[in-house]
Amino acid sequence: MAVTDEAIEKIKSMIVSGALRPGSRLPKESELAADLGLSRNSLREAVRALSLIRILDVRQGDGTYVTSLDPQLLLEALSFVVDFHRDDTVLEFLAVRRILEPAATALAAPLITEGQLDALSRQLDELGEDPPVEDLVAADLEFHRGIVRSCGNSVLCSLLDGLSGPTTRARVWRGLTQEDAVGRTLREHRAILAALRDRDAEAARSWATVHIASVEQWLRSTL
Template sequence: MAVTDEAIQRIKGMIVSGALRPGDRLPKESELAAELGLSRNSLREAVRALSLIRILDVRQGDGTYVTSLDPQLLLEALGFVVDFHRDDTALEFLAVRRILEPAATGMAASRISEAELDALERRLEALGDEASVEELAAADLEFHRTIVMSAGNAVLGALLDGLSGPTTRARVWRGLAQQDAVGRTLHEHRAILAALRDRDAEAARSWATAHVAGVERCLRTTTAALG
């Protein structure tokens, strides 16, 4: 194991064991290096690596702290990473989304508030039937984010939010490739919304599956044509 990797594992061990808790300040570099039996250079590299993935927060002139370890914070890097993948790899992310998002939508059926449903309906009406592809993509992203976050599972919400990078581009391509994309998307959104209003988890799951599958089919067709 590389020295830096070993240092990362030792700091991780302190967090997992509870020796360091969310919000705690790490001991001084010299003290922590001695405690863990590491060189200050390897410790410094480990801290830098853990700060990049939002485990640690380095505050200049103050010290280094364990972050809140909130799932949304820790999974932010996922969205950054997936944006660098190829179009064909985006299909794999969409496949994962097709598994997870219907489950989250079904969970939301019993948890989403009437106020949230009313807000979603107002946004759909404001979008109208003549929305541009860019407006449609942005509205679609916000529509699903609101529903997923209302499901009450922060980890699931963070995972799906991280998958939105490549799938947002897929929605744009869908709009460019299919003339009826706006009408179809609005129809599917309204069907999902109606199922949520009825507190019908099965119908909500089914419509969410059909919606994501449509985006996936479009991207698959586009990728094949470009290839």
Template sequence: MPITDEAIEKIKGMIVSGELRPGDRLPKEADLAAQLGLSRNSLREAVRALSLVRILDVRQGDGTYVTSLEPKALLDGLSFIVDLHHDATVLEFFEVRRILEPAATALAAQQISLETVDSLRDHLGRVTGESSVEDLVENDLEFHRRIAEAAGNSVLYSLVDTLCGPTIRARVWRGLTQEGALRRTLDEHHAILDALAARQADVARALATVHIAGVEQWLRKAL
């Protein structure tokens, strides 16, 4: 095992074991290197690598800390990778959304509050026949985010939120070029929300699948 990888594994082991907890400050470099039996150079490289994936937070002049380790923070690295992909892989993002979002919608149906349902109805009501395609797409993104949040799983929410970005242009393109796309999107959103309000998890899952698959199918033909 390369020395840097060994150093990463040892720091990770301290976090997994609970010796280092979220928010803890790492010991001084010289002390930690001696404790782990590492050179200061290999420890420095390991810290640099772990800071890139948001496990450690290096604060100049203050020290190095374990981050909150919250899913959103850890998935920021995935967001960076997602942003590097171009239109050639946008269909793959839709495929992943088609797997994850219906599951999130079904989970939300089991526990969504009446207050959240009412809030979502108000949110959908902000889109009218006079709204622009861009406004509809922004409303659409927020609708899906709130449903994923209502599922009560922070990892699932973070993944759904991260995967929304690469599909924005395709959604706008569809809204501008496909006849009836805007009305269809609104109707599908209201149908999903009705299923959520009725706590019909299977129906909500099916409607969400059809909703996302419709855009995916259109994009496959368009490309």
């Protein structure tokens, strides 16, 4: 195995084993390179790779630190990876989202606060009846994120965040080409909110399913 790969593994094991705790600082590059028995250049490649996926946080002039390792942070890297998927796999991502999002919405039903529901309602109202497509899609993303954040499971929340990215483009196309997509989206959003206000988890789940399925159906008929 290449020395850089070895270094990645060693740093990983130092973290997993607990020798390096979240937030703790690594020895400076030259020292760590000497400890691990490689050059600073090669070590830097390892550090750079780990920082891309948010395991390490390097701060110029300061030092290199282990991140908090929060699920939220680590799964953020997922969206980077997801960006590379080609359009022909959007349907598969959407299918996964169709499984997760209704479940997350149902979980949020008993947990989301009145204040958060009010904020979501307000955002919907501010959007108006006939917003530009870009605004709608942005609001759509924010709407679902707002609900999912209240599902009580940060892994689930981050996963959905990462998966929602690639389907965003699909929604843009849809808004541009399908009649009444805007009105339909807004109506479905209001229905989801109403179900949440009633603390009706099953209704919320169903509306979320319907909401995503309509996008999925449209996309399937288009491709």
